Amino acid sequence: MKNKGKTLLRTALYLILAYLPVYILGFAYSDKQGSLTNRLAGASMMLYPAIAVIITRLVTKEGFRDSFLGFGKRNSGKYYAAAFIYPIVLPLVSGLILHLFIVKNGSISDSAFASDGISAVTTLLISITTGFAAALHGLGEELGWRGYLTPKLEELMPTPAAVILTGIIWALWHGPLLAYGYDFGRDYDFFPYGGFIAMIVMCIFWSALLTWLTKRTNSVYPAALCHMLCDTILTNVFMGFAVKADGTPFEYRTNEFWMMILSVFPMIIVSGTICMILLCRKKKSAENAAKAAA
Template sequence: MPSKKKTLLRIFIYLVLAFAPAFAIELIFSDKNGGVNNLFLGATLMLYPAIASVITRLVTKEGFRDAMLGFGKRGSGKYYAAAVIYPVVLPFVSALILHLFIVENGRISDSAFGSDIVMGAASLLIAVISGIATAFHGLGEELGWRGYLTPRLEQLVPTPVAIVVTGVIWALWHGPLLAYGYNFGRDYDFFPYGGFIAMIVMCIFWSAVLTWLTKRTGSVYPAALCHMLIDTVLTTVFMPFAYNADGEKFAYRTNEFWMLILSVFPMIIVCGTVSMVMICKKKKQATTA
């Protein structure tokens, strides 16, 4: 195992290389509404963590032996299945919570999704196909966060701490976009700090899920697949449940920011916690074996 000083240097180089181009694009080409107004540069954002990991490995002469570029250990199929099932189930659980506790009046069957099951199913299918087709794009982040940063942090701190720190860094990597309303909009008290806090919480628990997939398979591909499916499926499937068949938003018991938090975060937190427990349990078993 490399010395602590060498590991810290590698992490520092990696973070500079991952953050610098992303922040430059997010600041210079910001559309001031949480997005990037240059489509090409915006499409490259997810690639910089991977590019940073490759350059860091070359500069520090680490090589790629532990890059987890294989398709996984024997028996990894069930984890690839989990990488697909989790993002598909997430919006439906969130929709159920939304209509049970947050929508003031109107049933789930009155929603745009529920009132046209055929169109809803088609949207889900398109979102899943899109996520699978663009899984290589998700590899751009997962080669960096789960494939490089978390294992290096584990050389310095216990695994749960490494997962949390990775989640915080991953969230802050979106910083300039969050400052303009990325993911959570702008119409809420304590803007934009509430969005930063929400993103950090979300990324910590997703970091646990994606790390669990990576550790169980010894491959970054399941995490990349899960990551892209979350990005394509969650919004595509969940948002139609927030509107009625006429295209009007349901009345909520809270504002839209808290609607998203209270609907979507419960399953994220539960699954992230379970993943963290399983990672720790597996590590304990390996230590005592």
């Protein structure tokens, strides 16, 4: 009971420190369209979860053991490879779904991304380079969510519940931006609540994927890499599939909000579900091994 009390205290302190500056800056500098008017506030936002971890560990005298700051266990290379490949495959699969089921007229070859091979490769390379350049921001979030919050919640509840709750907390952390149209725009029914629901769903399944990468390597770096590459590649490459070569949008069978959800979410949900199953199997195997040893 005493250990659980300490865990609850540390978790609460971490969440206050991670949320408070983001909500203050998010509302103070919002442009009311889903972005921030202050560049410093925008550039620093993703670093606050890591800052919250450092302060929490120092204040509670927890120390920095089990911080997932090593580069990984033996044979971690394949997980780094997965963290790199997944963000590249995601927009390609999403673009295919978009043109198979949602675009009314025109083919994938008419899209801005597919119409010019050199331009497509350039866009992809720039997105990858941008993702690597922004890796510190990804580390800022992953050191907090996957490196600290999920393990703390696992001390209080089963792993699946911890992963899901982390996803919800992570999604709502974006609240000040979501309230004004971040990620999903403003032109849809049930705004902005639909955006909150969509972000929660997305973050839950991505939470499973990123937790799986962290646990399999015992490092936050693969998750940070995957996180930032998803942010940069998905935005740039997928939007290239969503418009024609001349930059005008295709005609969709639904509005842009549902176009994005129906195109992008299937792979996120499938991959997240698979990772959740793998996490549960790993947990069960570890418990059985512990029972056998006892």
